Structure formats: structure tokens, C-alpha cells
Amino acid sequence: MTALAPDHITMPVFHRLPHAHRDEQIAQIAEAARQIRIQDLKLVHYAGAGHIGGDLSAIDILATLYGAVLDVTPENVDDPERDRFILSKGHIAGALYVTLAAYGFIPVEDLATFLKPLSKLNGHPNRNYVRGVEANTGPLGHGLPIAVGHALSAKLDVSQRRTYVLVGDGELQEGSNWEAMMAASQYELDRLTVIVDRNRLQQGATVRETNDLEPLDQKAAAFGFAVVEVNGHDHGELLDVLSAVPYRPGKPTFVIAHTHKGHPISFMSNNTAWHHKVPTAEQLELALDELKAGAA
Amino acid sequence: MTDIRVKQGGTTPLEPPAASRSARQSIADRPRYDCRNAYVETLAELAHENHRIVGVVNDSVGSSKLDAFKRAFPDRLINVGIAEQDMVGVATGLANGGRIAFVSAASCFLTARALEQIKADVAYSNRNVKLCGMSPGMAYGELGPTHHSIEDIAWLRAIDNMTTVVPADPIETAAAMRWAAAVEGPVFIRVSRMSVPEVYPEDYAFVPGRAVTLRDGDDVTLISNGTVLWRTLVAAEQLADDGISARVISMPTVKPLDTEAVVRAARETRGIVTAEEATVGGALGGAVAETVVQNHPTKMRILGVPEFAPTGSAGFLLDRYGMSPEGIAAAARKLIT
Numbered sequence: 100m101t102a103l104a105p106d107h108i109t110m111p112v113f114h115r116l117p118h119a120h121r122d123e124q125i126a127q128i129a130e131a132a133r134q135i136r137i138q139d140l141k142l143v144h145y146a147g148a149g150h151i152g153g154d155l156s157a158i159d160i161l162a163t164l165y166g167a168v169l170d171v172t173p174e175n176v177d178d179p180e181r182d183r184f185i186l187s188k189g190h191i192a193g194a195l196y197v198t199l200a201a202y203g204f205i206p207v208e209d210l211a212t213f214l215k216p217l218s219k220l221n222g223h224p225n226r227n228y229v230r231g232v233e234a235n236t237g238p239l240g241h242g243l244p245i246a247v248g249h250a251l252s253a254k255l256d257v258s259q260r261r262t263y264v265l266v267g268d269g270e271l272q273e274g275s276n277w278e279a280m281m282a283a284s285q286y287e288l289d290r291l292t293v294i295v296d297r298n299r300l301q302q303g304a305t306v307r308e309t310n311d312l313e314p315l316d317q318k319a320a321a322f323g324f325a326v327v328e329v330n331g332h333d334h335g336e337l338l339d340v341l342s343a344v345p346y347r348p349g350k351p352t353f354v355i356a357h358t359h360k361g362h363p364i365s366f367m368s369n370n371t372a373w374h375h376k377v378p379t380a381e382q383l384e385l386a387l388d389e390l391k392a393g394a395a
Numbered sequence: 396m397t398d399i400r401v402k403q404g405g406t407t408p409l410e411p412p413a414a415s416r417s418a419r420q421s422i423a424d425r426p427r428y429d430c431r432n433a434y435v436e437t438l439a440e441l442a443h444e445n446h447r448i449v450g451v452v453n454d455s456v457g458s459s460k461l462d463a464f465k466r467a468f469p470d471r472l473i474n475v476g477i478a479e480q481d482m483v484g485v486a487t488g489l490a491n492g493g494r495i496a497f498v499s500a501a502s503c504f505l506t507a508r509a510l511e512q513i514k515a516d517v518a519y520s521n522r523n524v525k526l527c528g529m530s531p532g533m534a535y536g537e538l539g540p541t542h543h544s545i546e547d548i549a550w551l552r553a554i555d556n557m558t559t560v561v562p563a564d565p566i567e568t569a570a571a572m573r574w575a576a577a578v579e580g581p582v583f584i585r586v587s588r589m590s591v592p593e594v595y596p597e598d599y600a601f602v603p604g605r606a607v608t609l610r611d612g613d614d615v616t617l618i619s620n621g622t623v624l625w626r627t628l629v630a631a632e633q634l635a636d637d638g639i640s641a642r643v644i645s646m647p648t649v650k651p652l653d654t655e656a657v658v659r660a661a662r663e664t665r666g667i668v669t670a671e672e673a674t675v676g677g678a679l680g681g682a683v684a685e686t687v688v689q690n691h692p693t694k695m696r697i698l699g700v701p702e703f704a705p706t707g708s709a710g711f712l713l714d715r716y717g718m719s720p721e722g723i724a725a726a727a728r729k730l731i732t
Contacts, residue, residue, distance in 0.1 A: 179492070179493050183491065183492075225519075225520075226520055226521075227520070227521055233491060234487070234491070234516065234520060235515055235516070235519050235520040236515070237515065238511050238515050240480070241484055241511075241512060241515060241516055243484070244480065244481045244482075244483070244484020244485050244487075244488065244512070244516075245484045245485075245487045245488040245491065245516060246488060247481070247484070247485050247488060248484060248485035248486060248487055248488020248489040248490075248491065248492070248496075249488035249489070249491045249492045250488070251473060251485065251488065251489060251492075252488065252489045252491070252492020252493065252494050253492060255449070255470060255471070255492075255494070256492065256493075262488075274480070275478075275480035275481055275484065275512075278475070278476075278478035278480060278481035279478075279481045279484065279485070281476065281478070281481075282475045282476070282478070282481055282485065285476075
């Protein structure tokens with residue numbers, strides 16, 4: 100296998116479209132998501148490692164957030180009043196790096212260093228090395244408490260800045276999330292949005308078979324959240340729900356984004372085998388062909 | 396805003412001084428103080444000076460003596476309930492939003508329950524969070540090893556980018572907090588409830604990573620910190636009565652360690668005794684031994700807590716483990732004879 104090299108980098112750079120017409124925003128998010136998937140598949144194939152299944156389930160959420168929801172740009176990334184996005188499922192660092200490159204936070208060329216010795220692009224994100232990363236995550240169940248802390252700081256500041264955190268569904272088996280959810284509702288953090296990448300699969304099995312979360316909507320509601328379910332691969336649904344802050348005044352928001360691990364690649368989708376499997380050259384070719392066919 | 400000065404008696408002794416004093420006043424005869432009082436007074440002063448400072452607790456308002464702080468700054472004392480992992484994560488998020496979080500919780504729960512958050516969220520992320528381990532060591536005495544926090548120093552010291560401070564008296568507690576509030580980045584400070592005499596002058600300035608020689612001597616060196624430091628000073632007085640000149644080095648910062656002071660002691664005296672309210676493995680004694688063995692090997696005796704302690708008060712247990720003044724002096728005599 101060829102090692103990851105600069106000519107494997109094909110990521111075009113997009114700009115956030117905060118004020119564009121909704122249809123235009125959605126069209127751009129769709130194209131960005133498609134390009135991010137193409138680049139991410141190449142990254143994992145050539146680097147020989149990564150978490151492709153979870154990357155692909157979350158990319159539509161990442162593309163929507165950075166494309167039209169978050170008030171975070173390469174220009175204001177140090178502004179204390181920026182919105183915050185915390186990736187709690189830090190093992191999809193590859194998808195985050197490609198997204199950050201797609202929206203201009205890090206140089207596209209840097210992607211060629213992914214997982215290489217001394218690269219800033221580690222298997223889990225580090226805020227001290229990668230512009231745009233808000234928290235060093237990797238161990239699960241850490242992002243939601245951090246997001247609650249940031250949302251509290253915004254409330255203390257009487258600020259309108261928003262806090263988003265993306266958690267995996269398997270990750271919700273960690274008790275720290277539920278500690279944080281109790282605090283979020285206690286402090287009425289209605290500018291906090293928790294997004295669950297509900298792909299129903301964890302490392303080696305379904306969440307259902309392992310330690311089931313259902314009824315997740317009722318659990319989140321019982322913890323004081325306003326709960327909303329969306330198709331996590333529908334950019335329009337994501338855009339509408341993630342832009343509606345507060346979703347219910349006085350309550351934090353819990354978005355259950357129904358997704359498929361490996362989406363939309365036919366032979367990867369909804370298949371536990373692709374949690375951190377690396378596509379072969381032939382599989383990469385097939386996957387890229389499917390994504391090319393999906394071009395607008 | 397109301398006046399927030401919290402008068403909690405940091406200057407009022409817990410016990411009256413001994414009625415009769417010998418001609419030479421021993422440090423053992425000085426009045427004793429609970430360092431938590433200096434902690435809450437200093438935290439209130441800092442909060443008054445800097446609006447970015449907030450307290451974060453796990454229901455530990457009373458045990459951290461923060462009731463007055465809560466009255467003065469109701470919005471700035473974040474109580475997440477009995478949830479230590481969330482507590483440290485929330486402190487990290489508050490730091491992300493520009494606040495300086497002083498996490499105040501029993502050291503046993505803070506450092507054990509939230510160790511991964513301390514490692515990943517605070518130290519590895521390099522967040523401006525101050526972790527204040529209340530009632531560490533064996534301060535909870537009879538409550539037993541579940542509530543003892545003798546391991547905290549070894550755990551925290553193993554983590555990169557985690558300055559680890561063990562103050563010895565109210566003056567050093569306040570000084571270390573003032574320093575911690577002024578620097579950007581992670582700090583762990585132990586705050587004991589065990590009564591201790593003042594060992595530092597009022598104008599003491601804490602310097603991180605710097606040892607303080609409290610008493611010079613060239614026969615043997617005693618290195619200590621926290622609640623055991625005053626006992627070590629008394630041991631030096633007793634050794635002096637026997638004609639043994641003991642150097643007493645206060646080592647408030649276990650990480651980064653003042654290795655120069657350690658190497659000098661190894662070179663200039665005949666042996667080193669360390670004494671601390673922490674595990675015999677991996678804490679101050681371990682740090683000193685690592686330095687000694689790699690630079691100037693010499694005889695050492697490490698005094699600390701070797702086991703899950705049986706029932707007893709903290710003072711009783713320190714004595715049991717050879718950290719009465721007499722016990723420390725005996726260890727020093729044995730080491731150099």
C-alpha cells in the first residue's frame with residue numbers, strides 16, 4: 100500500500116454561508132460533505148488507520164455545523180464570543196481534521212501528515228496543536244461535561260454564544276454524560292445542544308446487544324432536555340434543528356440524529372465490521388465511485 | 396456587589412498557645428490553624444479582585460468551608476452535585492469560556508474519581524483549572540482508607556503538565572493560591588484540615604519548583620512538606636539537642652521538584668530523610684529518590700504511609716508510621732550512625 104502523500108489530498112476549501120438562502124446552504128453542505136467523505140476515505144486508506152465507520156456517520160453533522168450553523172470561522176476562532184463545538188467522540192478525529200481543512204481552519208496540505216510521526220494530526224484531536232479544536236478528547240464521556248462548563252460560562256457572561264457537543268450513542272454508556280445532563284438541566288442551559296450520532300453500533304456489536312440506551316428519547320426528556328429526533332444524514336433537517344437555539348426556552352436540547360455507520364457506502368453502511376477497518380485499494384475505488392455517482 | 400471579605404478566623408488560632416513556655420520556644424508550641432480558613436479567605440479575596448474566578452464543587456460547600464463564599468458570590472459557586480467527573484469537565488469548560496475555575500473537593504474523590512478528566516481535560520488540554528484537594532492524606536482519620544487520599548501525590552505527579560503543590564501552613568496555602576490564580580495552566584494544591592502551626596514568615600512568597608531551607612545543617616537532611624513539615628522542624632530541634640545538625644528543606648512543590656536543592660543536600664550531608672502524609676512509593680520521597688539515585692547516590696529513608704491505614708486519627712496514624720517528631724529524629728539518627 101502506498102503511504103499517505105500530498106497527492107492524495109484533494110480537499111477543496113468551502114466558506115461558511117450564514118446568510119445565504121436555505122437551498123443554497125443545503126446544496127453547499129451536501130457538496131462539502133461529499134468532498135469530506137472522499138478525502139476521509141483516502142486518509143484512512145493511505146494512513147492505514149482510522150475510524151471510518153464513525154467518521155462517515157458523523158460527516159453530515161460536521162458539515163452542517165461548520166457550513167451554516169456555528170459562528171466559528173478561521174477569522175474569529177480566537178474570539179471569546181465564538182460558538183463552541185466540542186467533538187466528544189474524539190476517535191473520529193480524521194473526519195474533524197478533514198472538516199476543519201474544508202472550512203479553512205487548517206491548511207489542506209496538513210492532512211497529508213495524518214497519523215505520521217510527530218504530526219499535529221494525532222488519532223485524537225489536540226487543541227494545543229490543531230486550530231479549531233476546542234477540547235482534547237478521546238476517552239469517552241468527557242465532551243458533554245466540558246460543553247456544560249462552557250455553556251455555564253456563557254450564561255455567567257450573559258452571552259448569546261452557543262455550545263454544541265457531538266457524542267456517540269455507544270458513548271452514552273459512560274455515566275459522566277448523565278452527570279453532566281443533570282447539571283445542564285439544573286442550570287437551565289438552553290443554549291447547549293447535545294447531538295447524538297445515533298448509528299446504533301459500537302465497536303464490536305450493536306448498542307442494543309451491548310448495553311441498550313432505549314428509550315433514549317424518554318431518558319433525555321426525564322433528564323430535563325428538550326428532545327428532537329432528526330435524520331442525521333438530511334442536511335435540511337439538521338440545519339433547521341441545529342439553528343433553532345434555544346429549541347425550548349429554559350431547557351438544553353438533545354438532538355437524536357439517526358445515522359448509519361459507514362453511510363452512504365453500500366458495503367460499509369450499518370456494518371460493525373467497519374468501525375475501524377481500513378479499506379483496501381479496491382474497496383476505496385468502489386467507495387469513491389459511489390460518492391462520485393452522488394455528485395450534484 | 397456586597398463586601399465579600401470572608402472573616403473565617405484564618406488569624407484566629409484553633410488552640411491557645413501552650414501556657415508555659417520554655418526559654419527556647421519550640422515550633423510545637425505555636426498556635427495551630429486549619430489551612431481551609433486561609434483557603435476560603437484567599438479565594439474570596441481573589442474572586443473580589445478578579446471576576447473570572449469561580450468555584451466549582453461536588454456538594455462540598457460545607458467541607459470546603461465555602462458557605463460565606465457562596466453567600467458573597469452566589470452565581471460564581473458552581474455546585475454540580477456529587478459528580479466528580481462532571482465537576483472537572485465543567486471546570487474545563489468554564490476555562491474554555493475564559494473563567495479561572497478553582498475546583499474544591501475532598502482530595503480522595505477529586506483525584507481518584509476524576510483522574511482521567513484531570514489527565515485529559517485539564518493537564519493534556521493545558522486548561523486553566525486549579526484543582527484544590529481538600530482534606531488530603533489521612534486528614535479524615537477514623538473515616539478510613541476510602542476517605543484517605545494518600546495516593547493523590549503519586550497519581551498527580553505522574554501526569555505531565557500538572558504542577559503539584561503541598562503547602563505546609565496557612566501562609567503557604569494562601570501564597571500558593573495567589574500564585575496559581577496568577578498563572579495560566581493546571582495546578583493541583585492540597586489544602587489540609589489538620590491543624591498546623593505557622594512555619595513561614597508572613598511575607599513568604601511561594602516560588603513554584605523552589606525548595607526553602609528552613610534550617611541549615613550539615614549532618615543530615617530532612618525533606619518534608621504539608622502537615623508533616625512542622626513535625627520535621629521539631630525533629631531537627633531534638634536532633635540539635637543531641638548535637639546533630641539537621642538541614643530542614645521544605646519542598647512544597649513535588650512537581651516540578653527542586654532537584655538542585657536535593658542534589659546539594661545529597662552532596663553536603665550524610666543522608667536524606669523524607670517525611671510526608673502520602674504513600675511511601677511515588678510521592679515526595681519517590682521524587683527525591685529518583686533525583687538522588689541519578690545524580691549523587693546517598694543513604695535515604697522514606698517516611699510515609701505504607702498501607703491502608705487502620706482506624707485512628709490522622710495524628711495517631713502519622714505517629715504510628717514514624718512521623719512523630721521523635722520518630723523522624725530516630726530515623727535520621729539511625730540513617731547516619
